[in-house]
Amino acid sequence: xxxxSRQPRPLRRFSMAALATMRALPALIIGLSMATAMRVAxxxxxxxxxxxxxxxxxxxxxxQGTIGVGIIGAGRIGIxxxxxxxxxxxxxxxxxxxxxxSKAKAAAExxxxxxxxxxxxxxxxxxxVDAVWICSPSQFHAAQITACAHAGxxxxxxxxxxxxxxxxxxAVNLCxxxxxxxxxxxxxRFDPNFARVRQSIxxxxxxxxxxxxLCSRDPAPPPLKYVKGxxxxxxxxxxxxxxxxxxxxxxxxxxxxxxGSCTVSPEIAELDGPEKYDTASIMVKxxxxxxxxxxxxxxxxxxxxxxxxxxxTKGMMQTDNMHPSTARIFSDKFVGSADMPYDFxxxxxxxxxxxxxxxxxxxxxxxxxxxxxxxDGLVAxxxxxxxxxxxxxxxxxxxxxxxxxxxxxxxxxxxxxRPMSAEAWVKAALRGIERDPNSETDLREVFILxxxxxxxxxxxxEVSEALTLLGLSRTPEQVKEMVAKVDGNKDGKIDVEExxxxxxxxxxxxxxxxxxxxxxxxxxxxxxxxx
Numbered sequence: 001x002x003x004x005s006r007q008p009r010p011l012r013r014f015s016m017a018a019l020a021t022m023r024a025l026p027a028l029i030i031g032l033s034m035a036t037a038m039r040v041a042x043x044x045x046x047x048x049x050x051x052x053x054x055x056x057x058x059x060x061x062x063x064q065g066t067i068g069v070g071i072i073g074a075g076r077i078g079i080x081x082x083x084x085x086x087x088x089x090x091x092x093x094x095x096x097x098x099x100x101x102s103k104a105k106a107a108a109e110x111x112x113x114x115x116x117x118x119x120x121x122x123x124x125x126x127x128x129v130d131a132v133w134i135c136s137p138s139q140f141h142a143a144q145i146t147a148c149a150h151a152g153x154x155x156x157x158x159x160x161x162x163x164x165x166x167x168x169x170x171a172v173n174l175c176x177x178x179x180x181x182x183x184x185x186x187x188x189r190f191d192p193n194f195a196r197v198r199q200s201i202x203x204x205x206x207x208x209x210x211x212x213x214l215c216s217r218d219p220a221p222p223p224l225k226y227v228k229g230x231x232x233x234x235x236x237x238x239x240x241x242x243x244x245x246x247x248x249x250x251x252x253x254x255x256x257x258x259x260g261s262c263t264v265s266p267e268i269a270e271l272d273g274p275e276k277y278d279t280a281s282i283m284v285k286x287x288x289x290x291x292x293x294x295x296x297x298x299x300x301x302x303x304x305x306x307x308x309x310x311x312x313t314k315g316m317m318q319t320d321n322m323h324p325s326t327a328r329i330f331s332d333k334f335v336g337s338a339d340m341p342y343d344f345x346x347x348x349x350x351x352x353x354x355x356x357x358x359x360x361x362x363x364x365x366x367x368x369x370x371x372x373x374x375x376d377g378l379v380a381x382x383x384x385x386x387x388x389x390x391x392x393x394x395x396x397x398x399x400x401x402x403x404x405x406x407x408x409x410x411x412x413x414x415x416x417x418r419p420m421s422a423e424a425w426v427k428a429a430l431r432g433i434e435r436d437p438n439s440e441t442d443l444r445e446v447f448i449l450x451x452x453x454x455x456x457x458x459x460x461x462e463v464s465e466a467l468t469l470l471g472l473s474r475t476p477e478q479v480k481e482m483v484a485k486v487d488g489n490k491d492g493k494i495d496v497e498e499x500x501x502x503x504x505x506x507x508x509x510x511x512x513x514x515x516x517x518x519x520x521x522x523x524x525x526x527x528x529x530x531x
Contacts, residue, residue, distance in 0.1 A: 066090055066091060066092040067090055067091050067092070067130045067131060067361060067364055067365065068092050068094045068126075068128040068129045068130045068131075069085055069091050069092065069093055069094060069129065069130070069131050069132070069133060070094055070095045070096070070097075070123035070124065070126055070129040070131075070132045070133070070153075071085070071093065071095075071096040071097070071107075071123065071132075071133045071135060072096075072097050072120045072123050072124075072132060072133065072134050072135060072136050072144055073097070073098060073134070073135035073136040073137075074096050074097070074098035074100075074103040074104045074106070074107045074116075074135075075098070075103070075135065077135045077158055078096065078098070078107070078133075078135035078136075079107055080349075080350075080353050081133050081135055081156075081353060081357065082096065082107055082110075082111075082133075083353075084350075084353045084354045084356075084357040084358075085133070085357055085361075086111060087354055087357075087358075088357060088358055088361050090361055090365055091361055092128075093111050093114050094114065094115065094126060094128045094129050095108075095114065095115040095116065095117065095122065095123050095126050095128075095129065096108050096114065096115075096116055096117075096123070097116070097117045097118060097119055097120050097122060097123045098116075098118065099118055100118075101116065101117070101118040104116035104117060104118065120136070120140075120144055120147070121147065124144070124147045124148055124151050124153060125151055129153060130153065130154065130364070131153060131154040131155070131156065131181075131360075131364060132144075132148045132153045132154070132155055132156070133156045134148075134155060134156065134157040134158060135158050136158075137226065137229070137230060138158075138159075138160055138162075138163050138229075138230045138231055138235065138236055139163055139229045139230065139231075141157055141158070141160065141161055141162055141163075141171075142161065142162035142163075142167035142168070142170065142171045144157075145157055145161065145162075145171040145174070145175065145182065146170070146171060146174055148180065149171075149174040149175045149177075149178040149180050150174075150178065152178065152180065153180065154180050154181040154182075154364055155175065155180060155181070155182045155183070156183045156185065156357075156360050157182065157183070157184060157185060157377075158185045159184055159185055159186060159239055159240070159377060159380070160184075160231070160235055160236075160239060160377060160380070160381050160384070161182075161184060161377045161378070161381065162381075163229075163230070163231040163235060164385075164406075165378075165381065165382070165385070165402070165406045165408070165432070166406065168377070168378055168381055169378075169432040169433065172378065172433055173433060173434045176433065176434065176436075177434070181360075181363060181364065181369075181370045182370060183360045183363070183370035183371065183372055184372045184376055184377030184380075185356065185372070186240065186243050186356075186372045186376060186377070186380070187240075187349055187352040187353055187356045188240050188243070188244050188247075188349070188352060189243070189244070189247055189356070189371075189372060190351075190352045190353075190355035190356040190359065190371075191349060191351070191352035191355075192351060192352075192355075193308070193319040193322075194244060194247075194248070194308060194319065196319075197248060197308055197310055197317050197318075197319060198247060198248055200317055201248060201250065201310060201312070201317075202250075204314075205312075205314070205315070205317070206310065206311075206312030206313075206314050206315040206316060206317050207312040207313030207314030207315065208288075208312060208313045209248065209249055209250065209288075209290055209310050209311070209312055210290060210311045210312060210313060211290065211291060211292070211293070211310070211311040212245050212248050212249055212290070212291075212292040212293070212308070212309070212310050212311075213292070213293045213294075213308070213309040213310075213311075214241045214244055214245060214292065214293070214294045214295075214307070214308050214309075215294075215295055215296075215305055215306065215307045215308075216237065216238065216240065216241050216294070216295075216296045216297075216305070216306055217295075217296065217297045217298075217299070217300035217304070217305035217306075218237070218297070218298050218299060218300065218304065219299070219300055219301070219303055219304050220298075220299055221264055221265040221268075221278060221298040221299050222298065224267050224268060227265075227268050227271065227275055228268075228271060228275060229275075230275070231274070231275070231384070232271075232273055232274025232275040232276075232277060232388055233260065233274055233275075233277045233278065233279075233280050233296060233298070234258065234274050234280065234282075234384040234385075234387040234388045234391070235274070235381070235384045235385075235388070237296055237298070238280060238282060238294060238296045238384065238387065239380050239381065239383070239384045241282070241294045241296060242282070242284070242294070242380055242383040242384055242387070243376065243379075243380040243383075244308070245284050245292035245294060246286075246379065246380075246383075248292075248308070248310055249286050249288070249290060249292060250288075251286040251287045251288040251290065251422070252286065252287050252379075252422030252423055252425075252426050253284050253285065253286050253287070253383060253399060253422060254285050254286060254287055254398065254399065254421070254422045254425075255284075255285045255396050255397065255398050255399065256282065256283070256284050256285070256383060256386045256387050256390055256396070256397055256399070257282070257283045257390050257395070257396045257397070258280060258281065258282045258283075258387040258388070258390040258391040259280065259281050259390075259391055259394070260274060260276075260277030260279065260280040260281075260391040261277060261278075261279050261280075262276055262277060262278050262279070263278060263279050263297075264278050264279070264297070264298060264299040265278040265298060265299075273388060273392060274387075274388040274391060274392070277391065278297065278298040278299070279295075279296070279297045279298070280295070280296050280297075280387075280391065281293075281294070281295050282294040282295075282296075282387055284383070286422065287421065287422035287423065302340060302341065303321065303340045303341030304321070304341055304348045305321055305341065306319075306321060306322075306348060307319055307320060307321060321341035321348075322341065322348055323337050323339045323340070323341055324339045325338060325339050327339065356371070356372070359371040375430065378429060378430070378433075379426060379429065382399055382402050382403070382429055383399065385402050386398075386399050386401065386402050389401070389402070398420070398425075399420075399422075399425045399429075400420040400424075400425040400428065403425060403428055403429055408428065408429060408431065408432050409428045409431075420452075421452070423452070423454060424452045427448070427449045427450075427451075427452060428449075428452075430449055431449050431469060435469070435470065437470045437471060437472075437503075437508055438508065438509050438510060438511050439510075439511070440500065440510050440511070443470075443499070443500055443503055443510065444496055444500075446466050446469060446470060447466070447496045447499045448496075449466075450462040450463070450465055450466045456495055456496070457493035457494060457495050458493060458494060458499065459483075459492060459493055460476070460479050460480045460483045460492065461476070461479075463479055463482070463483055463494070463499070463502070464476060464479040466499075467479065470503075472506060472508075482502050482505065482506075483502065485502075485505070486498040486499075486501045486502045486505070
């Protein structure tokens with residue numbers, strides 16, 4: 001298994017140009033800034049967030065019009081992303097790794113001059129790599145993201161960011177601290193079929209959504225080694241459908257009910273928790289009062305079955321499976337498509353992978369926010385965790401239960417007699433992402449996260465919690481006095497500008513100039529421009 005903590009080994013093969021580059025590496029490193037050289041050569045431990053400014057986003061040398069990319073993982077998904085990257089004119093695939101080095105070698109040989117290795121650190125620390133595509137098994141993602149952030153490399157990570165919330169928060173926090181972009185691969189958002197449904201909903205073509213139905217079935221089960229340790233069917237498979245239900249519904253989820261069974265893969269029946277399921281049914285309730293129904297299965301002998309249906313107040317819209325051709329047969333024995341549906345996700349989502357790859361590359365070249373942020377990956381993971389709890393305990397699960405169990409919120413202090421609203425639990429989840437107390441952008445974000453009723457104001461108790469999140473401890477009486485001093489209309493609540501004024505009154509510096517470097521890196525919570 002790959003390990004981000006292993007020391008780099010000599011690469012197995014380079015082109016002549018790559019060898020020349022490696023021979024010149026000492027001179028190249030001398031020419032780099034000290035900070036960049038340290039990122040290439042060393043993986044220091046992250047300093048306490050409250051005691052350090054966030055690092056500036058790593059700069060890329062795109063004077064030649066290309067971004068150097070390294071790929072970790074030469075399995076099925078790694079090859080898909082490599083093929084998509086090869087189609088981008090502003091990208092140069094530099095190196096690919098895989099524990100079974102023959103797979104990495106075979107992949108690299110398709111692209112002249114590309115290097116291969118059996119070690120992920122060779123990819124992360126390669127001097128010509130500006131961004132890393134993480135396509136390894138789920139349980140290695142967090143460690144590899146961490147290594148990329150320390151090396152100053154932007155990250156495109158296959159879902160999920162990590163298999164638990166603690167590692168997810170650590171990975172996202174470190175990327176923010178180091179100023180690197182992190183995109184979660186939720187490729188179905190870029191699929192032309194699902195995108196067309198979303199567009200029609202937004203245009204009002206079918207009215208307001210009433211019911212969303214999603215079906216996801218693989219042609220054949222994955223091997224045991226893929227399932228074991230990957231978090232189970234809700235995290236490694238249904239997470240796409242959970243995200244898509246939220247994407248199409250246009251509303252935040254509030255509760256989930258799920259059930260699972262083992263029907264086609266007896267070899268996984270003895271695994272723990274949701275890992276023992278190969279089939280599952282899910283129902284999601286949303287804040288707008290609507291519901292989504294999802295069914296997933298690891299085996300469908302007739303091909304890759306991916307369908308969506310949205311019933312609206314003015315009509316209905318659905319997508320069908322994709323086939324290699326549109327040819328149909330009409331005979332006395334059969335009427336229908338001449339070809340079976342695509343039998344593999346690489347064929348079915350080829351265009352989606354291409355579009356999401358180009359979208360992230362565009363964000364790197366033009367310094368814009370990553371299209372699918374850590375926010376989307378985080379919410380999808382919480383939904384998947386809650387689905388697993390529901391399936392095991394056979395009951396409806398509120399999403400704030402996951403936050404309580406993970407120690408992110410203290411539910412008794414938040415009206416234990418009723419569940420948190422959809423908007424409130426999402427905001428509460430995002431509090432686990434650390435903020436720079438000297439960044440005006442981050443301070444405005446903190447204000448939004450504690451404005452649970454979205455009225456544009458926060459109360460003294462909410463201010464107290466916000467100050468604690470920012471690393472400043474004050475008694476309730478002190479906070480009341482601080483609020484009173486900046487409360488213009490004397491109603492006991494303050495708006496965001498008054499909150500900034502209050503924060504500055506503590507003697508904290510707020511550097512608006514620094515924010516210009518980060519506004520195009522993070523778009524973690526924007527109530528106006530929803531993802």
